[in-house]
Structures are given as structure tokens and as C-alpha cells.
Amino acid sequence: MPTRPPFEIGEFKIEAGTRKTIDLPVSFLSDHTPASMSVHVIHGKKPGPTLFVSAAIHGDEVIGAEIVRRLLRTSALNKLRGTLLAIPIVNSFGFMNHSRYLPDRRDLNRSFPGTPKGSLASRLAHIFMEEIVSRSDVGIDLHSASFHRTNLPQIRVTPHKPDTMALAKAFGAPLILTSKIRPNSLRESAHTKGVDILVYEAGEGLRFDEIAARVGVSGIVRVMRHLDMISTKSGAKPKVGSILSSSSFWVRSPAGGLLRLFKSAGDEVKKGDLLGVISDPFGEKETEILTQEEGLIIGRTNLPVINEGDGLVHIAKIRRDEDAAATIDGLTAQLEQDPLFDEDEII
Template sequence: MSVRPAFQLGKYKIEAGTRQTVDLPVSTLSDHTPVSMSVHVIHGKKPGPTLFVSAAIHGDEVIGVEVVRRLLRTTGLNKLRGTLLAIPIVNSFGFMNHSRYLPDRRDLNRSFPGSSKGSLAARLADIFMNEIVAHSDVGIDLHSASFHRTNLPQIRLTPSKPETMALAKAFAAPLILTSKIRPNSLRQAAQEKGVDILVYEAGEGLRFDEMAARVGTAGIIRVMRHLEMLPAKSSAKARVDPIISSSSSWVRSPAGGLLRMFKSTGEEVKKGDILGMVSDPFGEIETEVIADVEGLIIGRTNLPVINEGDGLVHIAKVNRKIDTTATIDSMTTQLEQDPLFDEDEII
């Protein structure tokens, strides 16, 4: 039997059946400290797709880093077909500084496809496109809400191929939200190169969330099984289908003051429901926060001190016939009682 060719990444060659962490040079700090983007490559003995899993494009979104760590600890990866590229920290500058942005305040996820002669953000985006996206068939990009907000675990995508929606369903997060592509995002640049990306959103910036980590790790493994990169397993498929939504909107604060929330992520609300109350510090004036649409709460602020116009609650419109509470409860129960791997492997 012929030996599968080695995988070339930068100046490194990873032989079939081996794994290696590769450091791709990015820049040098002002104190002459070199900065690189580290990629863990698992190159299977047998041919198959190349999947990349990336996290911390926004440096404060640490939940994805934990998901990648758990993914790489799973012993099932020794049976991998194809190639896995795991990048736990894309924006190391922001990660080290607990910041969403790069040192020049640019948002990396608005800097794609980048340029080898542009800003620091453009150069990092260019490296990612040429070294990661160009070698991949599909990608999963891990995100969380920004600091002081939290998201229900969800997949966001703009499918250019039917197979992408099939991958989103295989991931089996509670919600799939089809949304427009933001200009100069990784998703847009990759799709123009023929590589569709699933964007996983869950939890809060600079915080770990156990359920978000479990959903993310299990979802990636399900996608890998769907792609036949890992052996099939009867318990891997979710017992219920994810909720699918094609539109969402934010309920914004009608006044500034102190917020008391009455609803949380994963709860279904009707138009006219009271979501919370905003009061002044003296308690003399209270203003109700009213849902202006019907749907599922997929994100919310965690800050009690808010200004007029701040986004408070993110609501996705869903099919009225779907029992969203039962769907989320069923998925949560399956994840807790029937993990894809033994407890010590997934944690």
C-alpha cells in the first residue's frame, strides 16, 4: 500500500500518521520578541478532507481556545482520516492583552483576505488565508459574545453549498442562524476561495462556560464523523434537530440606568413580553424593556449598568410549531448523559 504524502505547512513537513505543532512566524514585537501563529497538525494515515478549527481571532474569546484544547486531547484522533489543522489562538496579540483587537485597534475579522504588505491585521489575515484556508476543504471558526454579553451555543453560516447546511445540522448546536456575510470577514474571504465555514458562537468573552465548551467539542467531533474523518458512532448523532432561524434582531434599552433582567438565553418570548426593567439609581423612574418580536433569546447583556440604546437582548425568529424549550432541554440532556467520549477524554 502506498504511503500518503506528507502535509506541507510553511517550511515544515508532517508525515502521514503523525502530529506536530508548527509555529508560523507573524511579526516581532517592539522589544524584539518574535510572535508566531501556532498550528497543531494531525495528518492521518489515510486520505480524507482537510478541516481547520480556529479560535481567538478575537483575542478575548477564550472559550474557543478551551474547545480546541479538549478536541486535541481526544484519543479518537489517532484514527483520523484526512488532516486536522487546529489553531487555538489566531490573534495572539489580543489574547495576551485580554483584548478583542490587535495592538493597532484593528479587528482581525474585518481585515480579510489581508495583504502581505498591509497593516499588522492585514498581514496576519494574509498568513491565515495562505497557510490555513488555502490547504483546507472546510473550516470551523470558534467565537463567543463580546465581553459583558453571552450567547446561547449556536452555529452561524451562509451556505454556498448544500453540504454546508448538512455540516451545521451534524454539529447539532441548539440553534442554526443563517446570516449575511460581513464584509472582510474570514467567512467571506474563505467562501470566495470555495471554503465554507461554520461559525460557532457561545458563551462570553474572557470567561469559560462548561456547556458552551461541551457543545463546541462534541459538535466538532460530530462534523468530523459526518465528513468520515472519524469512525461513525451510533450515539454521535443528536436525537433532535437543531432549531433553524433566518433572522434575528436586538432589543435595545429604552433608557439609561440600572438593568434588572427577567429573561435569559434559551428562553422563548412573545411580542409584548417584559424582558427586564431599567430604573434610575433612586428607584423613582422605572422603564420596562419590552420584546418587539416573538422568538428565542440567543444572546443578552450581562451588564447591569446600561445606556439608552444599548443592545440588551438578541432574539432569533423561529418557527412557531417548534417547541424550542424541549429541543434545547433534549440536547442538553443528551450531552450530559451520553457524551461522545468518556468523561476524562472530553474534559
């Protein structure tokens, strides 16, 4: 049986049936320390799709790096069909500085597709497009909330793309939110090259979250199973379907002060429900925050000190016949029973 040709990336060649971590040169720091983007390549013996899994495009969104670490330890990858490109830290500059941005304060996810002679963000985006996206068929980009917020595990997809929606359903996150593509994002640039992207949002910036990590790893394994990259015995199909939403909105603070929120991510709310109360530091005036529309809380602030206009709660609109609580409980129960997570893989 003929062997697959080696996988070529940068100046490296990875032979079929092997795995290797390679470093793609990006730049030099101001003290002349070289900076690179590290990619772990698993090139299967048998042909199949090429999938990339990327994390920390925003340097403070560290949960994705943990998800990639756990993914690379799973035994299901030992008999991989196709090729997996795992990039746990895309924005190493922000990651080392605990910052969302690059040193020039640019947002990498607003700098695609980039150019080889532009800003540092533009150059890094260009390298990612040329070395990773152009070699892939599908991508999963891992994110978390930022700025002291937390997100319910969710998948965001481009509207009107049945193939992408099928991948999102296979992932099995509690919520699938169809959202418009942001200009100059990785998702937009990959879309122009015909590469489907799932965006996974979960947890909080600069924090690990066990549920977010478990949902992320299980979801990626299920997508690989759907793509026939791994054995059908790996990654059990979700026992409950994800909640579907096509729109969401933020409830913003009507005043500044001290916030006491009474609702959490994953809670279903009805019109008129009390979300929380804002008080002045003396307790002389209190402002109630009521929901104007029903839906599912998919994100919230963790800061108790807020200013007028701050985003407090992110709510997804869902169908009235959706039983959000049953869906989330069912998926959580399946995670607890999932054999993928041995004790030594849990923080």
C-alpha cells in the same frame, strides 16, 4: 500500501500518521520577541478532507481555545482520515492582552483576506489565508460574545448553501442562524476560495462556559464524522434537530440606568412579555422593556449599568411550530450522557 505524502505547511512537513505543533512566524514584538501563530497538525495515514478549526480570532473570545484543547485530547483522532489543522489562538496579540483587537485596534475578522505589506491585522489575515484556508476543504471558526454579553450555543451559516447547511445540522447546536456574510471577514474570504465555514458562537468573552465547551467539542466531532474523517462510532448524531432561524434582532435600551433582566439565553418569548426593567439610581422612575415580536433569546447583556441604545437582548425569529424548550432540553440531556467527556476533561 503506499503512504500518503507528507502535509506541507510553511517550512514544515508532517508525515502521514503523525501529529506535530508548528509555529508560523508572524511578526516581532516591540522588544524583539518573536510572535508566531501555532498550529497543531494531525496528518492521518488514510486520505480524506482537510479541516481547520480556529479560535481566538478575537483575542478575548477564549472559550474556543478550550474547545480546541479538549478536541485534541479525544481518542477519536487516533485513526484520523484526512488532515486536521487546529489553531487555538489566531490573534495571540489580543489573547495576551485580554483584548478583542490587535495592538493597532484593528479587528482581525474585518481584515481578510489581507496583504503581506499591510497593517499588522492585514498581514496576519494574509498568513492565515495562505497557510490555513488555502490548504483546507472545510473550516470551523469558534467565537463567543464579547463586551460583557453571552451567547446561546449556535451555528451561523451562509444562506443558500446546502452543503454548509448539512454540516451545520450535523454539528447539532441548539440553533442554526443563517446570516449574511460580513465584508472582509474570514467567512467571506474563505467563501471566495470555495471553502465552507461554520461559525460557532457560544458563551462570553474572557470566560469559560461548560455547556458552550461541550456543545463545541461534540459538534466538531460530529462534523468530522459527517465528513468520514473519523469512525462512525464516534460522535453520536444529535437526537433532536437544531432550531432553524433566518433572521434575528436586538432589543435596545430605551433609557439609561440600572438594568434588571428577567430572561436568559435559551428562553422563548412571546410578544408583550416583560424582558426586564430599567430604573434610575434613586428608584424614582422605572421603564419596562417588553418584547415586540416573539422568538428565542440567543444572546443578552450581562451588564447591569446601561446607556440608552445599548443592545440588551438578541432574539432569533423562529417558526411557531418550533418547540425551542424541548430542543434545548433534549440536546442538553444528550450532552450529559455523551461518553466523550471523561471527568478529567471537564474543568
